[in-house]
Amino acid sequence: MQVTVRGLASQKDFPVAYEDSDLRSDLLHFLRGKGVTIASSCEGEGVCKKCAIQNGWLTCEMTLEEFLKCRPDGVIEISYL
Numbered sequence: 660m661q662v663t664v665r666g667l668a669s670q671k672d673f674p675v676a677y678e679d680s681d682l683r684s685d686l687l688h689f690l691r692g693k694g695v696t697i698a699s700s701c702e703g704e705g706v707c708k709k710c711a712i713q714n715g716w717l718t719c720e721m722t723l724e725e726f727l728k729c730r731p732d733g734v735i736e737i738s739y740l
């Protein structure tokens with residue numbers, strides 16, 4: 660299974676594979692673990708808001724499973740990539 664990281668600045672898509680065991684991970688740590696740069700100055704405290712993706716969703720406050728329920732096509736849009 661995979662999600663797609665869409666860099667809005669670069670206009671490029673990057674496939675990112677995941678396993679069932681990743682579904683409960685927050686997006687911030689899941690994506691960083693896959694080598695995707697996610698901005699943060701509070702390291703997941705929910706304060707800095709720099710980790711936001713589309714719709715203002717915070718990657719530190721949303722699991723991969725929650726994201727896929729909101730966005731079944733699995734496209735994660737990141738403005739600065």
Ligand code: FES
Nearest residue numbers: 703705707708719
């Ligand atoms: S990492 Fe700071 S709000 Fe998400």
